Amino acid sequence: MRTLGTVTIGQAPRPDVGPILEKHLAAKAELVQVGVLDGMTKEQVYASFRPEPGDYVLTSRLADGDSVVMAREKIAPVLQRKIDGLEERGCRHILVLCTGVFEGLSTKRAELLEPDELLAPIVAAMVGRKRFGVIVPLAEQAESLTAKWSKHGLKPVVAAASPYRYSESEMAAACARLKDETDIVLLDCMGYTEPMRAFVAEKTGLPVILSNALMAKVVSEMI
Structure with missing residues (x-):
């Protein structure tokens, strides 16, 4: 194997x-x-x-x-x-x-x-002209994240909620920030899980991209 x-x-x-x-x-x-x-x-x-x-x-x-x-x-x-x-x-x-x-x-x-290198162009194509929301683990990552996505023509609305020290109240606050300002949300860390994606989808009512699941699907096509 x-x-x-x-x-x-x-x-x-x-x-x-x-x-x-x-x-x-x-x-x-x-x-x-x-x-x-x-x-x-x-x-x-x-x-x-x-x-x-x-x-x-x-x-x-x-x-x-x-x-x-x-x-x-x-x-x-x-x-x-x-x-x-x-x-x-x-x-x-x-x-x-x-x-x-x-x-x-x-x-x-x-x-x-x-x-x-693999996910950013795929996500950019998925987002298109939609308003783009991103959840990251740390608020300090917002500046570098903006630079990362600007290369693909996107201006993300950023909110922070850690997948590692997970708190539903923190995630709910992130969802509240994005709910009326975006059309699609990316969980931009490998540590987010399917239950977290489901929580964000429920709170925002928006499509939610889970980075590790998308990466796994891409890798499965390459092996």
Whole structure:
């Protein structure tokens, strides 16, 4: 059986994302999961990857279900080493489990699948001229998100609600912000789940795109 290597910027395995990938892969490939933060304590993560003012901020999940906030510039070299390791293990396809923007990631021969490169043009085509709403984990991500989507001609209305420290009241507040200002909503993080999508759809009455489900469908067509 073919293998699909996956790299989370948190810790592996990912019980939230893994089942979604497995559902859409439909036994086409076996998942091999690794994480940038594998083997690290929360204190070690904070000491090594703590964001500084002006950093591109990312968040992900630890094995115990807690979440951490990190600087992209600090985790990128470790992410590349994890990709190299998966390729050495024989993975022909390697998926980065993060919708953030990374520059310069590479493989020697394996196909590297980056959600930002694959999903952004697909979502832009789906949105078209509709008013576009995006929910992200952190309010600090709004500025970088606006830059990301402007490349595709979109001006998103952004709201924040974390999938990792999930609160229905926080998500409901995000939905309230988007409900009358947008026509379609994207959950722009690999940590959001199908129940969260259903909650947002119910509260807003709008179509809701789940990043990891869309990514899983695309990857399943490529393997």
